Amino acid sequence: MDRDRFEKLVADALEVLPQKLRERLVNIDISVDDEPTPEVLDEFDIGPEHLLMGL
Numbered sequence: 001m002d003r004d005r006f007e008k009l010v011a012d013a014l015e016v017l018p019q020k021l022r023e024r025l026v027n028i029d030i031s032v033d034d035e036p037t038p039e040v041l042d043e044f045d046i047g048p049e050h051l052l053m054g055l
Contacts, residue, residue: 007032 010032014022036052046052 003032003034 010030014025014030017025036046040046041052044052
């Protein structure tokens with residue numbers, strides 16, 4: 001799946017969340033990255049033997 005398609009699926013999923021939940025998602029940044037940065041891995045003490053799928 002290419003990145004554009006995945007980002008569209010994420011946006012679609014957010015649109016179908018219940019209204020009460022969407023109202024609480026103010027000032028929330030949802031980002032999609034191919035790989036976590038070294039800083040994120042360090043911050044959460046994630047070693048190279050682990051696979052990070054999301055935070």
